[in-house]
Amino acid sequence: GFRVARRAKSTLIKDEEDCIIASHNGYQKLGVVHQRSINFYESQIIIEDKLIRATKSQAFFHFHPY
Secondary structure, X not given: OOOOOOOOOEEEEXXXXXXXXXEEEEXXXXXXXXXXXXXXXXXXXXXXXXXXOOOOOOOOOOOOOO
């Protein structure tokens, strides 16, 4: 049989000119809600991720050198 995966529900928390915050429950089986905020400043962009109700987490970011 064909099985369809559960879809994550995303929620837009804040949408302003200089800040966007959203979350999703795609890691619900692990008891985690992922929240990302993106803040725009004149000379930089800051991206912050939060794992809410997580006991232990690890992330890997890979950036191209150019």
